[in-house]
Amino acid sequence: MDDLEQIYQEMILDHYKHPRNAELLADDPVLADEENPMCGDRIQLTCQINDEQIEAVRYKISGCAVSRASASMMSEALQGLPIEEANDLIEQFVAAMRGERELDPDWHEDLMALSGVRKFPLRVKCATLAWHGMAKALSERKA
Template sequence: MSSNLDALYRRVIMDHYKKPRNRGVLEDGSHTINMNNPTCGDRIHLTFNVKDGIVEDAKFEGEGCSISMSSASMMTEAIKGKKVEEALKLAKIFSDMMLGKEYDDEVDLGDIEALQGVAKFPARIKCATLAWKAMEKGLKGEEHE
């Protein structure tokens, strides 16, 4: 990746970290998930509403590094208005991207693409994927942590 692209991606990540989108709690959220990464202390509280198979709204609160919090901001933006299946497909694509696997690059990832460089730092992958794993658990109806 070129240094210009690296710089652009860093700016996108820091923008989501400093001005997170969808920060807060949905008081009437139909799904609530709490997860943490005990390795580094990142934690997330994710609430979202699903109606007729569509993720209508999503919000998050939490504490963590710039990667985990910006990823949560990007994830909530990406899933709002999507069908549950589409949101789960995005989570799979994101996971594959983080693990350096081939993924469906036909899907427009928007700002999420800025996190692809995290794959070069294995210790930070859990930071980037925390919010996504919480969303998957919530959409699949798995137990809260």
């Protein structure tokens, strides 16, 4: 598999072309509005949380294939997780994208497709945009 195929795996293209949960919850406040100043990509996030557990993550994004696929995958990976576990996963995922640790096959399986992005340091920020936004959304909710 060449580098290009690694960064744009089937799974990433699938999430890019058929994004999951890419619609804001109309009745919930936007908890985070995250922008990457380098490229202008932007994500807005809403969540439904009951009893300290994430029921739903919904978002609106304008961005590249990597940032959109990552947001779509994240919305699935975090659904159903207790907030504490979600925060752990966000932290670990961002660290993995930065090359500080490996991606964990126990995580939501689609996420493994993003491992190829690590070969392109300039694109890591695309893959982590939604996750940084989500970390802010969760801390915003607590505040």
